Amino acid sequence: MSGPTQRPSTARLFSAPLPELLAETNAEIIDAPAEYEHFEGVALRQSAGPIQVVLPKTQSPRERDAMARLLVGRLLGTPMLPLPTSLEARSFGGAL
DSSP states (O other), X not given: OOXXXXXXXXXXXXXXXXXXXXXXXXXXXXXXXXXXXXXXXEEEOXXXXXXXXXXXXXXXXXXXHHHHHHHHHHHHTOOXXXXXXXXXXXXXXXXX
C-alpha cells in the first residue's frame, strides 16, 4: 500500500467495510506475537509506508474490526463519539 494517508470522516470510519477503510487510510493489519498475553493492539505510523495496526490473532473478528477502526481513527485524528471507558487509546511521541 502506498500514497497519502487520508483522515476518514467519523461516519466512514464506522461504516466502511474494513478492507476499504484500510486501503483509504494506507493502513495494514499485522498479527502480534502470541507471547503478548494481555496486549490489545497498537497503531504505528512511520515517516514512510503504511500505518501498521498490530493486533493479537486471538481476538475475535469483531474485536479486531472494532480495534482496528478505533486505532486508525485515533491515530489520524478522526472525531470520535464518546467511547466506553474500557476502551482507552493513548498517543506516545510525536504529534497527532
